[in-house]
Amino acid sequence: MGFLLPAFLAGFAALAIPVWIHLRHREKKGATLFPSLMFLRRIPYREVRRQQLHHLPLFLLRALLITLLVAAFARPYLRRAVPVATIDGGSREVVVLLDRSWSMEYGTRWSRAVADVRETLAGLDPADRATLVLFDTEASVPVRAGSSAAEILPLLDTLRPGPRGTRFGPALKVAQDILAASEMPRKVLRLVSDFQRSGWPELEEIRLPASTAFEPVPLGSPTAPDALVASVDLRREGGSRVVIAARVLSRGADRPATPVSLTVNDRVVERRTVDLPADQPVLVTFPAVTLTAAGSRGVVTVEGTDSLSRDDTHFFTLQREDPLPVLLAAAPVTSAQDPALFLMRALAIPGRPALQLDRRIASRLGAPDVRGREVIIVHDAGLSGAGARAIEERVREGAGLLLLAGPGTGADAWPEALRPARIGAVVDRSVERGGTMAAVERNHPVFELFRGPETGDFSSARFFRYRRLDPVEGANVLARFDDGTPALVERTVGRGRVLAFASPADNTWNDLPVQPVFLPFVHEMMVYVAGYSETPPWHRVGEVAPVVAGDSGRAVFVNGPGGTRDRVTTGADLLRFEDAGFYRVVEPGVGGREVLSFAANVDMAESEMTPLDPEELAIAIGGAAGPSGGPEDAPIGTLASGAEQERRQRIWWYLLVGVALLAVTETVVGNRLSGIIRRAPAGS
Amino acid sequence: MTGPRHDPTRATRFLDPGVLAAIGNLELLARTVVEGFLHGLHRSPHLGLSMEFAEHRPYNPGDDIRRIDWRVLARTDRFYVKEFEAETHASITFLLDISPSMSFGSGQVSKLDYARFLIASLAWFSARQRDRIGLITFDGSIRETIPPSTRHLTRILHALDRLTPGAGGEPGSALGSIADRVRRRSILVIVSDFYDQPESLLEGVTRLRATGSDVLAFHVVDPAERDFPYEGAATFEDLESGERIPLVPGDLRGDYQSMIAEHQATLTRHMGSQGVDYAILGTDQPLDHALFAYLSRRQAMARIR
Numbered sequence: 009m010g011f012l013l014p015a016f017l018a019g020f021a022a023l024a025i026p027v028w029i030h031l032r033h034r035e036k037k038g039a040t041l042f043p044s045l046m047f048l049r050r051i052p053y054r055e056v057r058r059q060q061l062h063h064l065p066l067f068l069l070r071a072l073l074i075t076l077l078v079a080a081f082a083r084p085y086l087r088r089a090v091p092v093a094t095i096d097g098g099s100r101e102v103v104v105l106l107d108r109s110w111s112m113e114y115g116t117r118w119s120r121a122v123a124d125v126r127e128t129l130a131g132l133d134p135a136d137r138a139t140l141v142l143f144d145t146e147a148s149v150p151v152r153a154g155s156s157a158a159e160i161l162p163l164l165d166t167l168r169p170g171p172r173g174t175r176f177g178p179a180l181k182v183a184q185d186i187l188a189a190s191e192m193p194r195k196v197l198r199l200v201s202d203f204q205r206s207g208w209p210e211l212e213e214i215r216l217p218a219s220t221a222f223e224p225v226p227l228g229s230p231t232a233p234d235a236l237v238a239s240v241d242l243r244r245e246g247g248s249r250v251v252i253a254a255r256v257l258s259r260g261a262d263r264p265a266t267p268v269s270l271t272v273n274d275r276v277v278e279r280r281t282v283d284l285p286a287d288q289p290v291l292v293t294f295p296a297v298t299l300t301a302a303g304s305r306g307v308v309t310v311e312g313t314d315s316l317s318r319d320d321t322h323f324f325t326l327q328r329e330d331p332l333p334v335l336l337a338a339a340p341v342t343s344a345q346d347p348a349l350f351l352m353r354a355l356a357i358p359g360r361p362a363l364q365l366d367r368r369i370a371s372r373l374g375a376p377d378v379r380g381r382e383v384i385i386v387h388d389a390g391l392s393g394a395g396a397r398a399i400e401e402r403v404r405e406g407a408g409l410l411l412l413a414g415p416g417t418g419a420d421a422w423p424e425a426l427r428p429a430r431i432g433a434v435v436d437r438s439v440e441r442g443g444t445m446a447a448v449e450r451n452h453p454v455f456e457l458f459r460g461p462e463t464g465d466f467s468s469a470r471f472f473r474y475r476r477l478d479p480v481e482g483a484n485v486l487a488r489f490d491d492g493t494p495a496l497v498e499r500t501v502g503r504g505r506v507l508a509f510a511s512p513a514d515n516t517w518n519d520l521p522v523q524p525v526f527l528p529f530v531h532e533m534m535v536y537v538a539g540y541s542e543t544p545p546w547h548r549v550g551e552v553a554p555v556v557a558g559d560s561g562r563a564v565f566v567n568g569p570g571g572t573r574d575r576v577t578t579g580a581d582l583l584r585f586e587d588a589g590f591y592r593v594v595e596p597g598v599g600g601r602e603v604l605s606f607a608a609n610v611d612m613a614e615s616e617m618t619p620l621d622p623e624e625l626a627i628a629i630g631g632a633a634g635p636s637g638g639p640e641d642a643p644i645g646t647l648a649s650g651a652e653q654e655r656r657q658r659i660w661w662y663l664l665v666g667v668a669l670l671a672v673t674e675t676v677v678g679n680r681l682s683g684i685i686r687r688a689p690a691g692s
Numbered sequence: 693m694t695g696p697r698h699d700p701t702r703a704t705r706f707l708d709p710g711v712l713a714a715i716g717n718l719e720l721l722a723r724t725v726v727e728g729f730l731h732g733l734h735r736s737p738h739l740g741l742s743m744e745f746a747e748h749r750p751y752n753p754g755d756d757i758r759r760i761d762w763r764v765l766a767r768t769d770r771f772y773v774k775e776f777e778a779e780t781h782a783s784i785t786f787l788l789d790i791s792p793s794m795s796f797g798s799g800q801v802s803k804l805d806y807a808r809f810l811i812a813s814l815a816w817f818s819a820r821q822r823d824r825i826g827l828i829t830f831d832g833s834i835r836e837t838i839p840p841s842t843r844h845l846t847r848i849l850h851a852l853d854r855l856t857p858g859a860g861g862e863p864g865s866a867l868g869s870i871a872d873r874v875r876r877r878s879i880l881v882i883v884s885d886f887y888d889q890p891e892s893l894l895e896g897v898t899r900l901r902a903t904g905s906d907v908l909a910f911h912v913v914d915p916a917e918r919d920f921p922y923e924g925a926a927t928f929e930d931l932e933s934g935e936r937i938p939l940v941p942g943d944l945r946g947d948y949q950s951m952i953a954e955h956q957a958t959l960t961r962h963m964g965s966q967g968v969d970y971a972i973l974g975t976d977q978p979l980d981h982a983l984f985a986y987l988s989r990r991q992a993m994a995r996i997r
Contacts, residue, residue: 039929039936043793043803043917044887047951048928048937051944 010623012083012657019078026070030063066677073670080663085627098193099135101154103183104128107201108167109144109174110318111614114202114234117227121200122164124225128198129157139186143179144172145550145611153186171318171549171587173614174207180214180629187217195220202228205620206613208628216630224622232617233260235310236319237268238289239612242545245296248328253293254308258284259617267311270294272304279311303327305590305605319615323589323607324545331364332538333380337395338387339416340369347414347514348387350521354513354530355385361540370395378402383538388414388512390421400425404502408537413475414512428483428499428508432476435493442470442518446490454486454496454507454536457528464528469520471495474511505537546607552582557593557603564603567592627657722816722849725809725979748772782879783824783840786811786848787870788855789884791831792931795857798916799976806975807883807912808852810982814881817983819845824878827851832861834869840878860932864888867896877904881986886911887932890958897968907968908986911959915976918952920945 011017042048104125112118129138137154140163141147151160176199187195195217201207203226216222238255245251256268263284270278278294297304304326314320334355338348346352348367355365368377370386373395378384384399384407391399400423403409411422419431437443445466450459458464466487477494479485487496489510497508513530515521520529534540547553557564560579567573569589576583576593583591585608593604751760751771764772788811794804801809811827818825819842826840827848835858838847863884874880880900886893886909900907916922922941929936941948956972963970971985 039927040922041796041931042928043796043885043914043931045928045930045933045935045937046887047948047955048939048944049935050951051947 010085010621010627012085012624012627014082014621014624016078016081016083019081020075022074022078023071026067026074029070030067063681066674066681069670069674069677073667073674076663076667076670080660080667083657084659084663085657099133099137100194100196101187101190101192102128102132102136102138102196102198103141103186104138105141105143105147105176105179105183105197105199105201106167107144107174107199108142108169109202109204109207109614110169110171110610111174111202111204111316111617112169112227113318114232114316114617117202118169120227121225122167124200126161126164129161132157137190137192139183141179141182141186142167143175143182144170145175145178146172147178147182149182154190171610173611174201174204176201176207176625177209177214180216184214184216187220196223197221198223198225199622199625200225200227202226202617203620203622203625204228204614204616205618206616208620208625214629218630220630222626222629224626226619226622228617228619231260232315233258234316234319234615234617235259235263235266235284235312235314236316236612236615237308237310237322240308240322240324240545242324242326244329248299249296250299250326251293251296252306252308253291254322255289256282256284256292256310257289258286259615260286262286263312268292269309269311270297271307271309272297273300274305297326299326299328303605305607316615318588318610319612321588321609322546323609325543325590325605325607326545327543329361331362332382332534332540334363334365334383334385334534335377335381336365336367336385336387337370337373337377337389337391338367339371339389347512347516350515350526351385351387351412351513351530354521354527355534357527357531359531360542361535361538363534374398381407383408383410383534385410385412386422387412388416388514390416390418391423391426396423396426399423400501403504403506406503406539408504408534408539409501409506410533410537411506411508412512413477413508413510414514414517415473417475422508426501426506427480428497428506429477429479429494432478434473435476435489435491436473437491438472442472443474443489443491444471445469445487445495447488449484449486452484452486452498454498454529454532457532458525464525465523466525466529469518469523469525471511471518471520473517477508477510505539507533507537546609547585549585549588549608549610551608552584553606554579555581555583555593555604564593564595565600567594569608722809722812725813725983726817726820748774782818782821783826783876784814784818784879784881785826785828785840785874786815787867787880787882787884788827788829788852789831789863789866789882789886790829790835790855790858791863791885791887792857792860793885793887794912796914796917796931797975798914801975803885803912803914803975804855804857806973807910808855810910810912810973810979811881811883812849812852813979813983814986815845815848817986828870828873829855829858830863830866830870831858832863833866834873837873862888862892864892864894864896867893868899871896871899871903874900874903874905878906880905880907882907882909883912884909885913885917886955886959890955890962893959894962894966897963897966901966901968907966909959909963909968909970910982910985911956911970911972913972913974915974918949918974920948920952 106121106125112121125140132138134156136157138157138160139149139153139155140151140160141149150163183197187197197216197220199222203224235256235258238257241253241255243251243253252270254268254270256266258266265281266284268280268282269276277297280292280294282290282292284290297306306324306326308322310320336348336352336355352365352367355363370389370391373391375394375398378395378398379402381402384402386409399409403426409426411427413421413431415434417431421431448455448458448466450456455464458466471489474489474493474495477497479494479497480499483497483499485494485496486498487494489495493510495510499506511518511520513521513526520526555564555566555576555578557578562578563575564578565573565575566583568591569587583606585591585606588608588610591606591608592602593606594600594602748761748764749772751773755773759773761772761774764770788807790804794807795802797803797805815825815827822842824840824842825844825848827836827838829835829851836851836855838844838851863886867882882897897907897909920941925938925940927936927938928941960970969985971982973982
C-alpha cells in the first residue's frame with residue numbers, strides 16, 4: 009500500500025479535533041458555579057477522570073471518519089509489482105535518464121550515478137538500443153537516440169553535474185516520446201537521480217507507454233548535512249548606501265563558529281563568525297556598504313568545507329541610483345491655492361525611483377530648463393516656443409512627458425508633435441455630482457498595480473469637469489470616464505512616452521487628489537513615462553536578461569564566470585546566465601572599461617533535499633515501479649495498464665463512501681446525544 | 693410539620709416561583725402570594741388570633757348581622773355593632789442568609805430570590821395579623837438588622853428588594869451572634885441553605901432556642917443541588933470561597949447525593965431534637981408549602997397563648 013499524495017496524510021493531525029472535543033468540549037470555558045463544594049471536596053481523586061474521553065462510540069466514529077477522509081485524499085494505491093518472469097523476451101529499448109542537477113554533486117552521488125549508467129549500458133545485449141537523457145531543469149540527448157551502448161559509454165567520462173536545478177518533467181517527456189516511437193518489444197526506463205521532491209511539482213501530464221519497465225535508482229538521502237546562504241536582503245539607505253543581510257542555514261547538523269564573509273568588489277569587507285543550529289536560519293547583518301558610481305559586486309560566502317559548495321555562495325550586484333530629475337511646468341500661482349500643490353506633494357514622497365523635482369512656469373520654459381530631465385510634467389498649462397521645442401527634443405531622446413489638461417489648457421495648448429490627443433471642450437458634470445473613471449486598462453503598466461481585487465478603486469474619485477480628449481492616430485486610450493470620454497491617453501514620440509490626462513490634479517475639477525489611489529497612480533505614471541525599471545541584484549541560472557548599457561546597438565563583450573567571453577549587441581541581444589557568478593559587460597579592446605555587471609546564482613530550491621518516493625512518481629507517470637533500490641538489485645518492474653492502474657487507485661472511492669455513511673451515522677448519534685445533553689441544566 | 697389541608701389544584705398558580713419571578717414589585721408579589729394562598733384556603737385571614745373590643749358604632753345596612761351586639765340591643769333597643777381591633781401578639785424576625793451560595797440558581801429563580809419571595813410573603817402575611825416583624829440578614833456575620841415592629845413591612849420589603857449577596861462565611865456562627873441580639877421571646881424564621889457543618893449549625897440554633905424563641909428553619913435547596921444533573925467534565929467553582937475543582941460530575945453524582953441526603957437527615961434530626969421546625973424547600977416548589985409550614989407553626993403558638 010502506498011499513497012499518491014502523501015502530503016495529505018498530514019491531515020491526520022485533524023484527529024486531534026475529536027480528541028479535543030471529547031476531552032474538553034463538554035467542559036465549559038468558564039467554571040461552573042456551584043453553591044458549595046464542601047461535599048464534592050470530600051470525594052477523593054475523582055477529578056483525575058476528567059481527562060477521559062466521553063461518549064467513546066461517538067468519538068471513535070468521528071476519529072474513523074477523519075481517518076478515512078484523510079486516507080481518501082491521500083489517494084492510496086496497492087503496490088503490486090509484476091514479477092520479472094512475466095516479461096516477454098526480445099530486444100529492449102532502454103532510456104536512461106541521468107540527473108545532472110547541482111545537487112548531484114553532493115557526496116558520492118555523481119560517481120555512483122555514472123557507475124550505474126555505465127553498468128546498465130554494459131549489461132545491454134547487442135540487439136538492445138539505448139538512449140542517454142541528461143536532465144536538470146531541461147533535458148538533452150547528447151548522443152543520438154537509440155544508439156548502442158558503445159557509442160554512449162565514452163561520453164560518460166566527460167559529464168559533470170551542472171549549475172541548474174532538477175525537473176523530472178522535461179526528461180520524462182523525452183523518454184515518453186522515445187519509448188512511444190519505439191517498436192522494440194521491451195521498453196525500459198531507468199531514472200538515476202537523487203529524487204528531490206522539488207523536481208516533481210505534480211503538474212506534469214506524462215503517461216509512459218503501457219508495459220514499460222520502470223527502474224528508479226534513487227541516490228539521495230533524506231538527511232544530507234549542508235550549509236548554505238539561503239537568501240540575501242539588500243536594504244538601501246539613501247541612494248548610495250546599502251545594508252546587506254544574509255540568511256544562512258545549516259541543514260541537518262549544527263555548525264558552531266562558522267565564518268560568513270562579505271566580499272565587495274573582490275575585497276573582503278567583513279567576516280562574521282556565527283553558530284548555526286541545525287535547520288534554523290540565522291540572519292547575518294553586515295555594516296552598510298557605500299556604492300561606487302560604477303556599481304559594486306558583492307558575494308556572501310559560508311566558509312569552510314561542505315559537501316555541496318554551490319549553495320555556499322550568493323552573488324549580487326548593486327547599482328547606485330541617482331534621483332530622477334523631474335521638471336514640473338505649471339502656470340504661475342496667482343491665488344492662495346496652488347493648483348499643482350497636490351501633485352507636488354505626491355511627487356515629494358520618497359519612493360523608487362527617488363525624484364528630484366524642480367518647478368518652472370510653463371510659459372517661460374527654455375532649453376536649459378528642460379535639459380537632462382527624465383520626466384517633464386505640464387500641469388494645466390500650454391507649451392509654446394523654445395520650451396515646447398526643447399521638450400519635444402528631450403522626449404524624442406527618451407524622456408517622459410505627462411500632460412494634465414484643465415481650465416488653463418486651451419485647444420492648442422499642447423504641440424501637435426507631442427500631444428496624444430486633441431483638447432476639446434470642457435465637459436461639465438457637476439450637476440450630476442460628477443462622473444467617474446469607469447473603464448481602466450488594468451493590463452497596462454500604469455494600472456498593473458491596481459489589477460488585484462480590492463485594489464485601486466478609481467470609481468471613488470468624482471470628476472466634476474474635464475476636457476474632452478480626441479486621441480490622435482496611433483494613441484492608446486488607457487482609461488475612460490463613465491460617459492465614454494477618454495480620461496488617459498498614451499502616445500510614443502521618438503523614444504519617449506507621453507501621457508495625457510483629461511483633468512488636472514487640483515482638487516477642484518475633481519477630487520482625485522484626495523482619494524487613496526492618487527499617490528500610487530501618480531507614481532506609476534512617473535515610472536512608466538520615465539521608462540524606469542529596477543535592475544535585479546541577481547538572476548537565477550537559466551534566466552536571460554537584456555544588455556542595456558548606454559546607447560543601443562553597441563558591440564560589447566560579456567566575460568562570464570567560467571572564463572567565457574561572448575560578443576553581444578546592447579539593446580538587442582539577451583544574455584543567458586549559464587553558470588553562477590558574475591557576468592561583466594566590457595567595452596571591446598584590451599582592458600576595455602566595464603560598463604555593466606550581472607550576478608547569477610543557482611536555484612536555491614535545489615538545496616532542499618527532501619526525497620520523492622519513486623513509487624509515487626511511478627504511479628503518476630503510469631504505473632508501479634519495480635522493487636528497485638539501487639544499481640545492484642534492480643529487477644525490472646512493469647508499468648501497469650490503465651485499467652489496472654485505475655483498479656489499484658480506486659480505494660479512495662470506497663473510502664469516500666465509508667466517509668458518507670459515517671457522516672450520516674455521526675449526525676444521528678450526535679443529535680441524540682445533543683438532545684440528552686440539552687435536557688440537562690446549564691453547566692452540564 | 694403538619695398544617696391545614698390544602699387543595700393543590702386551586703389558586704396555587706400564582707405561587708409558582710417561576711411566575712412570581714416575573715412580578716417586579718415585591719409588595720405586589722407578597723400580596724399575590726398571600727391572597728392567592730388564602731383564597732385557595734377559604735379561611736379567614738385572622739387565624740388563631742384573639743380580637744380585642746374597641747368600641748360600638750351604630751349598625752348600618754350591609755354590616756354583618758353577626759356583629760350586632762344583642763346585649764346592647766336588649767338594653768337600648770338600638771342596633772349597635774361591635775368594632776374589634778386585632779391583637780398584636782407575636783414578634784417575628786426573619787433571619788435571611790445572604791451568603792454567596794444563596795445566589796445560585798439553576799432555573800429561573802435563585803435561592804436568594806426564592807428566599808426574598810418567601811420572606812416578603814410571610815412578612816406581608818404577618819403584617820396582616822398585626823404581628824411585629826423584623827429582618828436580619830447575615831452571611832458569616834450580621835449584615836443588616838431591622839428590629840421588629842408593626843410598621844416595618846415597607847422597610848423590610850425595601851431591604852429585601854435591594855439586598856445583594858454578601859461575603860462567604862459560616863452561618864452557624866452568625867446564628868450564634870444573632871442569638872445575642874434577641875432581647876425578647878419571639879418567632880425566628882431562618883431562611884438559609886445551611887452550608888455549614890451540622891454541629892456548627894446546631895450550636896447556633898441551640899443558642900437561638902435558648903432565648904426562648906420559637907425557631908422555624910427553611911432550608912432552601914436548588915434542584916441542581918439536590919439532583920446534581922451535570923454531565924460533562926467541568927471546573928466547578930465554589931461560590932462561597934472561589935475555590936475551583938475540576939470534576940467529572942457524572943461520576944460523583946451518587947456519592948454527592950448520598951452526602952446531601954445525610955446532611956439534611958442530620959439537620960432534621962438535630963433540629964427536631966431542639967424543637968426547631970425544619971422544612972426543606974426546593975426553589976421549584978410553590979411557596980404555599982412554606983406558607984403552610986409557617987401557618988401551622990403560627991397557629992400552634994396562638995393555641996399555646
